[in-house]
Amino acid sequence: MVTPVVISANQEKKHSYSDLYLKDELMRSQLFTLIKENTKVMQGCDNFTDSLRVAYLYEKTLDEQEARDIMQALLFAAKKHKDQTRKDKDKTPYIIHPIGVADYILGSERCTDKDTIIAAFLHDTLEDTETIKEEIKEMFGRNVMSMVLEVTDDKSLSKKEVRKRQIETAPLKTEGAAFIKFADKLYNCRDFIYRTPVGYSQEKVKEYLLHAKEMTDSLPSVAPGLKNLLDCEIEKFLSSCGP
Structure with missing residues (x-):
């Protein structure tokens, strides 16, 4: 007679944790291949x-x-x-940006809304890749799709028109979209300051930072920590530029 194996609730939970960790490691291996073994991204x-x-x-x-x-x-x-890279001199794989945006939301601001974190990873997919909104809806749900659409710029507009619309629509953003915009602008501002895109003058960096401040000043106040970090970075940069 075979003695049945009794698994306690604690053992089941430990097994569940282990499964998740192993799945993370498998994804990590896939990521490592996708980003061409870039240690900064990892x-x-x-x-x-x-x-x-x-x-x-x-x-x-x-x-x-x-x-x-x-x-x-x-x-x-x-x-x-x-197949995309950032505009820094090292041509860092682009995925470092969505990862950073998601980590600002979860790690820095402690927002644990699943859909917001997922939308943070996907926030540039409609704008910069061949992804279609139905694909996002099918895989991650209507709410994620709506958030990604909400933070996607109209690429048929000029840069000036895009920035004008960003400021006009900022007060109307839903909570999740506002989290993403705060994190996105903080990440981009730090990139512009510390990993300045190739060919960008100090004046061009300053122009972007001033726009970021004006736009985030108009967003719903959902992420005070990120907003404070952003304002400090901008103030420090502007002070270093002199009169």
């Missing part, structure tokens, strides 16, 4: 997954399925942006 990925594990394992603010869905969004975004 460090950003590791920083984000550390924040995710804290929320899931210790704070219990995300459940297992939510954590899996978020990791799936990271991989989806990495595939969509796989």
